[in-house]
Amino acid sequence: MGSPEDLDYPQIILQYSSGFLVSKVMFTACELGVFDLLLESGEPLSSDAIAACLGTSTTGMERLLDACVGMKLLAVELTPEGALYRNTEIANIYLTKSSPKSQYHIMMYYSNTVYVCWHYLADAVSEGRNQYERAFGISSEDPFGAMYRSEEEMLKFMAGQNSVWSICGRDVLAAFDLSPFRQVYDLGGGGGALARACVSLYPNSTVTIYDLPKVVQVAREQFVPPEEHRIAFHEGDFFNDSIPEAELYILSKILHDWDDGKCRELLVKVHKACKPGRSGGVLLVESLLNEDRSGPLETQLYSMNMLVQTEGKERTAAEYSKLLEAAGFGEIQVRRTGKIYDAVLGRK
Amino acid sequence: MGSPEDLDYPQIILQYSSGFLVSKVMFTACELGVFDLLLESGEPLSSDAIAACLGTSTTGMERLLDACVGMKLLAVELTPEGALYRNTEIANIYLTKSSPKSQYHIMMYYSNTVYVCWHYLADAVSEGRNQYERAFGISSEDPFGAMYRSEEEMLKFMAGQNSVWSICGRDVLAAFDLSPFRQVYDLGGGGGALARACVSLYPNSTVTIYDLPKVVQVAREQFVPPEEHRIAFHEGDFFNDSIPEAELYILSKILHDWDDGKCRELLVKVHKACKPGRSGGVLLVESLLNEDRSGPLETQLYSMNMLVQTEGKERTAAEYSKLLEAAGFGEIQVRRTGKIYDAVLGRK
Numbered sequence: 001m002g003s004p005e006d007l008d009y010p011q012i013i014l015q016y017s018s019g020f021l022v023s024k025v026m027f028t029a030c031e032l033g034v035f036d037l038l039l040e041s042g043e044p045l046s047s048d049a050i051a052a053c054l055g056t057s058t059t060g061m062e063r064l065l066d067a068c069v070g071m072k073l074l075a076v077e078l079t080p081e082g083a084l085y086r087n088t089e090i091a092n093i094y095l096t097k098s099s100p101k102s103q104y105h106i107m108m109y110y111s112n113t114v115y116v117c118w119h120y121l122a123d124a125v126s127e128g129r130n131q132y133e134r135a136f137g138i139s140s141e142d143p144f145g146a147m148y149r150s151e152e153e154m155l156k157f158m159a160g161q162n163s164v165w166s167i168c169g170r171d172v173l174a175a176f177d178l179s180p181f182r183q184v185y186d187l188g189g190g191g192g193a194l195a196r197a198c199v200s201l202y203p204n205s206t207v208t209i210y211d212l213p214k215v216v217q218v219a220r221e222q223f224v225p226p227e228e229h230r231i232a233f234h235e236g237d238f239f240n241d242s243i244p245e246a247e248l249y250i251l252s253k254i255l256h257d258w259d260d261g262k263c264r265e266l267l268v269k270v271h272k273a274c275k276p277g278r279s280g281g282v283l284l285v286e287s288l289l290n291e292d293r294s295g296p297l298e299t300q301l302y303s304m305n306m307l308v309q310t311e312g313k314e315r316t317a318a319e320y321s322k323l324l325e326a327a328g329f330g331e332i333q334v335r336r337t338g339k340i341y342d343a344v345l346g347r348k
Numbered sequence: 349m350g351s352p353e354d355l356d357y358p359q360i361i362l363q364y365s366s367g368f369l370v371s372k373v374m375f376t377a378c379e380l381g382v383f384d385l386l387l388e389s390g391e392p393l394s395s396d397a398i399a400a401c402l403g404t405s406t407t408g409m410e411r412l413l414d415a416c417v418g419m420k421l422l423a424v425e426l427t428p429e430g431a432l433y434r435n436t437e438i439a440n441i442y443l444t445k446s447s448p449k450s451q452y453h454i455m456m457y458y459s460n461t462v463y464v465c466w467h468y469l470a471d472a473v474s475e476g477r478n479q480y481e482r483a484f485g486i487s488s489e490d491p492f493g494a495m496y497r498s499e500e501e502m503l504k505f506m507a508g509q510n511s512v513w514s515i516c517g518r519d520v521l522a523a524f525d526l527s528p529f530r531q532v533y534d535l536g537g538g539g540g541a542l543a544r545a546c547v548s549l550y551p552n553s554t555v556t557i558y559d560l561p562k563v564v565q566v567a568r569e570q571f572v573p574p575e576e577h578r579i580a581f582h583e584g585d586f587f588n589d590s591i592p593e594a595e596l597y598i599l600s601k602i603l604h605d606w607d608d609g610k611c612r613e614l615l616v617k618v619h620k621a622c623k624p625g626r627s628g629g630v631l632l633v634e635s636l637l638n639e640d641r642s643g644p645l646e647t648q649l650y651s652m653n654m655l656v657q658t659e660g661k662e663r664t665a666a667e668y669s670k671l672l673e674a675a676g677f678g679e680i681q682v683r684r685t686g687k688i689y690d691a692v693l694g695r696k
Contacts, residue, residue, distance in 0.1 A: 009515065009687055010442045012644065013451060014373045014418065019367030019461055028469045057476025063651050063661065064473050064527045066637075070645030082640055094358045103361060115368055119463060121376045125412050129406025149401065167357065276591040289414075293431055295412065297418030298362065301369040303411050339357055 020115075025067045026095070027111035030104055032056060035067070035095040044077060044084035051327055094167075101166050105159035113156065117308045124308045131308050143257065143310045148214065155218060158191035161253070162223065168341045169197035172252070172285045175335035175343035178202055180280065181248035185210050187238050187270070188254045191223040194230060194285070198250070199230040207250075210234040210243070238266060243273040252285035253341075257300075257312040260323065267327035271348060280348035282329060288342045289316045298340055320344050366425060368463075373415045374443070375459035378452050380478045382413070383421075383435055392425060392432035424628040442515075449514050453507035461504065465656045472656045479656055491658045492604065496562065500515035506566060509601070516689045519543035520600070520633045523683035523691035526550055529596035529629065533558050533619070535586050536602045539571040540579060542633070546598070547578040556594070558582040587615060591621040600633035601689075604650075605660040608671065615675035619696060628696035630677060634691045646688060668692050 004013065015179040029035060032054050038045060039198075045053075051061035065085050070075040073091045077084045087096070097104045120131035132138050140146055148154040159318040173194070177182075177339045179202050186195045189209035198207050207221060213235040224231050232243065239262070249270050267282070274280040287299040303314035315323075321344070324332050329346030336342045354360065377383060380402050386393060393401075399409035413433050416422040421439045425432050435444075445452045468479035480486050480494040490493060496502040521542070526532075527550050534543045537557035547553050557567055562581040572579050582592065587610070591597075597618050603611045615630070622628040635647040651662035662670075665682040669692070672680050677694030682691045 007437060007441060010438055010451070012420070013374070013438065013442050014688070016370050017451075017455065017458055018646060018649055020458075020466060021367070021652065023367035023654060024466050024469045025649065026361070028473060031470050032473060058476045059661070060473035060476045060655055063648070064657055066641050067645070067648040067652055069641055070643045072360070076641050080641060089355060090361065091359055093355060094361050103358070104557075105367075107365065110365055110368075112660040115467060118368060118372045120469075122379050125376060125380060125408035126404045128408045132494070161384045214555075292426060293417055293424050295418045297415070300411070300415040300418040301366055302372065303629035304373060304415055305369065307408055307411055313407070321573050324380050339457060340362070 008155070008211055022071065023115070024111065025064065025071065025121065026073065027107050027115075029064055029068050029073065030095055030107050030297065032064075033063070033097075035091050036074075036097050037098045038074070038087045039047075039083065039092055039098070044086040046082050048082075050085065055147070076244070078138045094232070102179070103163045106163040109156045109160035110288065113153065114305065114309070118305075121304070121308060124304075128307070130310060146210070147309070148212075151214075151218070152239050154215065155222070158215065158218060158223065161231060162191040162193035164341075165193035165197055168337070168339050169194050170201060171337040171339050172341050172343045173198050173201050175337055176283070176333065176345045178248060179204065181205065183246045183275075184208070184248045185219055185234070185244070185246040186250045186252065187211075188251070190215060190219065192222070194250065194252050195231050196224065196228065196268070199228070206230045206232065208232040208244075210233050210236060210238060212237060238313075243269055243276060245273055247275050247279050247281070249274060249282045250285065251282060255284060255312065255320070255323070256286055256306055256314055257310040260313050261311075264326055265325050267323060267329070271328045274348045276348055278347055282324070284320055284324070284344040284346075285341050286320065286344070287314055287340050288320075288334070288336065288344075289314050291316045302340075317342075317344065321346075355552055359658065365695060370419065372459065373412065373419065374421065375455050377412055377416050377421065378443055378455050378603075379459065379597070380412075381445075382416070383439050384445050386422070386435045387440055387444045387446070390435040392461060393512070394430050394432055396430075398433065409602055412624065414545075430572055435538060445561075451511045451515070453504065454511040455510035457504045461501065462653065462657070466653075466675045469652070469656060472652075476655070477656060492560070496560075499566070502563065503566060503570070506539035509570065510539040512689075513545055514543035516550060516685070516687050517542050519685040519687050520689050520691045521546055521549050521631075523685055524631070524681065524693045526596060526631070527552065528627065531554065531584070531594045531623075532556070532596045533592070533594040534598045534600065535559075535591070538567065540567050541571070542598065543579050544572065544576065545652075547576070551578075552608040554578045555578065556580040556582050556592075558584060558591070559584060562665065588615070589683055593621055593623060594625050595627050595629070597622060597630045598633065599630060603632060603668070603671070604634055604654055604661070604662055607659050607661075610659070611671050612674055615671060615677070621694045624696055626667075626695055630672070631693045632672070632692040632694075633689050634668065634692070635688050636682070636684065636692075637662050637663055639664045647662070665692065669694075 051058040056087040069076045094103045118137045120134045129141045132140040156157045184207045185212045193205040216233045304311045321332045324346040331347040333345045369632045417424045468482045478488045480488040487612045500690040532555045543555040564581045564583045619667045656661045669680045672694040679695040681693045
């Protein structure tokens with residue numbers, strides 16, 4: 001960046017321009033089931049065979065496969081019978097529906113919901129608010145009302161969040177030794193993937209997923225296996241209903257949905273409910289911005305997404321510490337995981 | 349790619365997922381005039397000042413600026429009075445409207461037209477055809493009827509193409525010594541940036557821009573300065589109207605819009621019109637795919653865009669050579685420029 005060659009030909013700008021093409025190629029190959037088919041088939045397939053199996057045009061499929069080769073999601077072998085395609089290892093692990101680390105659901109959420117909202121980014125910046133109204137014709141007053149506007153949308157969102165925890169959950173929970181905390185409430189715990197990671201990492205803990213009634217119902221029926229007795233449920237709205245006493249409250253990607261006033265209101269309520277002394281604490285799981293505004297880019301982009309989809313923003317460690325202190329928490333510690341999500345622990 | 353760390357945490361997949369966020373941040377900063385303002389101001393500005401000048405929210409603008417810092421399009425300095433932002437050099441050259449190498453117009457075309465079409469990529473792959481109907485509710489029978497559906501859209505497209513030639517035009521024209529060709533026809537020459545690059549590089553040439561009447565009218569009025577006497581215009585539809593005799597025909601990003609049948613039809617017509625012998629030739633300017641399907645990724649993505657927006661596709665050098673030979677051209681030479689667009693020369 002900034003070298004004479006870069007300035008003569010703006011490679012980086014062309015790459016940024018093509019960013020949405022790259023996203024949509026990956027999302028579409030996932031959506032059409034390319035990676036699932038190639039995993040199941042167990043052998044390389046021609047583009048004609050893939051198009052026939054998936055019921056698509058051959059001209060479209062061939063190009064989609066070739067673009068996936070350029071992105072190293074597929075590998076191609078030229079044989080006398082023509083080109084044969086297979087998944088790369090990274091595609092097998094992360095882009096097939098059946099893999100335990102599958103990112104399929106978050107991709108579908110990105111592709112079908114977030115992509116549409118982001119078409120109105122200029123409006124979001126101009127107006128300083130989310131864009132559900134322009135994108136989907138629904139009121140943006142209540143972001144979760146908008147995000148959960150149908151059971152299908154809610155399911156997509158919950159499954160998407162679970163995908164995230166399948167690759168980051170263990171890291172944020174292992175950032176601190178949480179084993180002294182036995183009774184854990186996961187506020188806004190949604191589909192429960194983080195709760196499951198927690199009882200797996202800390203076998204003596206029990207985790208209660210506290211979320212809206214309709215979310216809890218779906219989590220119970222579709223996401224958390226009934227034999228998992230260390231996970232319980234509590235139906236409620238943490239802004240309007242009471243929060244029961246517990247040792248540790250996890251607020252994972254919750255504060256980033258709300259402005260400072262709402263965050264303070266929620267943290268004060270959590271502080272009141274929390275067991276006193278060193279046996280009580282709160283764990284914030286968020287993507288942390290650098291204090292000097294330099295990055296990380298991923299988090300800066302997520303902060304823009306909070307503008308487009310919620311009432312919140314991403315924050316720096318200092319900003320979260322200040323919010324925690326204002327609510328009465330102390331001994332605040334910050335751990336960066338090196339992945340997207342980091343952990344901040346405060347004690348009562 | 350494929351190393352154990354990559355497989356433990358799919359950095360590349362997260363980057364692909366965020367591709368559309370990156371695109372839209374850059375497009376939006378261009379659209380709102382951030383880079384223009386910072387160029388004009390001549391000094392670093394605070395996010396509040398920028399938001400006030402551009403009439404946007406402060407919360408949205410601050411985040412947009414920070415994301416541009418992460419993308420190295422802006423630089424930030426933390427001062428006692430707060431953060432101050434300025435353009436990086438690459439932004440000054442390529443993202444301001446007034447720069448001779450400005451990519452502003454192609455970005456606006458990408459952001460407001462191509463982004464919308466690409467929401468329907470899965471449909472395009474399934475059906476094997478362009479998506480004007482789903483994206484804009486207009487018939488996709490005639491792609492240029494759809495692309496030029498309003499004067500505004502046509503202008504955006506023409507200005508966008510001119511942006512491309514401002515960074516690639518000289519390279520594709522210098523790939524071969526075209527000085528022996530004096531009479532040049534640029535078929536589908538649109539806004540004329542390539543024609544202007546041609547008469548600048550080859551001062552003894554005259555270039556006639558052959559395009560649809562409404563395109564020629566706009567090119568004449570808005571894009572080509574009247575004092576440029578080496579550039580002439582010819583109104584016509586090269587599929588349905590006659591093509592006058594010339595020494596060299598430039599087909600720049602034309603064949604990629606059409607299927608093989610239409611390409612052959614057009615090339616046969618060009619071959620007939622072309623001056624005979626070594627003084628007659630055709631120059632194809634296209635982005636060339638590798639023969640082994642390995643890339644370049646940018647070209648593979650453009651080929652998908654041809655699916656989404658046209659009746660054509662990107663091709664390999666061998667495929668273009670075959671099309672040229674079938675129409676009667678010989679002595680075919682291929683030159684790669686190292687930038688997006690390459691050059692293929694055939695002689696009558």
